[in-house]
Amino acid sequence: MQTALGANGQIAEELTRELHRNVTHDIRLVSRHPRAVHETDELVSADLRDTRATADAVAGSDVVYLTVGLPMDSAMWQEQFPVMMGNVIAVCRQHHCRLVFFDNTYMYPRTAAPQTEQTPFEPVGPKARVRAHITTMLLDQMGAGNLEALICRAPEFYGPGRTQSLTNSMVFGRIAKGRRPMVPVSAHTRRTLIWTPDASRAMALLGNTPDAYAQTWHLPCDPDRLTYRGMIAVASAAVGRRIGYTTVPTLAFRIGGLLNPTVREVEELLPRYRQDNIFDSSKFMSRFPDFPVTSYRQGIQQLVEG
Structure with a gap:
């Protein structure tokens, strides 16, 4: 069983399609009001701020993908994200699930320096501080050996469907x-954008690659x-x-x-x-050299032609 938490967003929808195509049909979709992508999807309604509901939602899962998104509301982020992360960490430990966290780059420095998996966090602003906090919560658990997990990090999105950016x-x-x-x-x-279907395909690949765990990965983007x-x-x-x-x-x-x-x-x-945004995904491409990355030209053409 592979379970997506935060299942109504574009990333989770594309993830579900990729898992169904290439990994398993045994997929559980969890959100407050989950919607099926395939007839075989199992739907579970849960509020991830509720520890008991979260535990019930992940029970029996081999891999859990945390893809929850919240509206652009700093107060909501400060109130809800740490609680959700704490609950997900606790229940994944309880049920011995592997955890894949879909992360962003808000906590990175606001400079033109290339961003790698080793870039230190320098959060400025409430949303950046929340993201740094919840990611550090998970990194601490990973470092202590308490949880088998990995972090997938993506820059700004562009893409089809309900992609928001x-x-x-x-x-x-x-x-x-x-x-x-x-x-x-x-x-x-210069901007680094990630095509949302590429982000989801890469996340599914990492989640089902045993030696990818206990690491942070920058998801693949067109280097041009x-x-x-x-x-x-x-x-x-x-x-x-x-x-x-x-x-x-x-x-x-x-x-x-x-x-x-x-x-x-x-x-x-x-x-x-105000300055170049250089998000380096060479680590991923070195490990998965045959992964097909959508070029900006391919993605842009698809978006504007409708």
């Missing part, structure tokens, strides 16, 4: 609707990093017309945040768009 909503989603893209902060810094200007040029070629764009400065987000709480939550992330 600043880039997807402000750039590619608008192009697909025939609207002018809005570029956050700078069109001239483009600027937003370059991405929009690729989109222009795909749709056969020149696409203009508008760069949205930090001040505009700050003003918008005075009226819109969601925009206010985004402000913490904006310093990461």
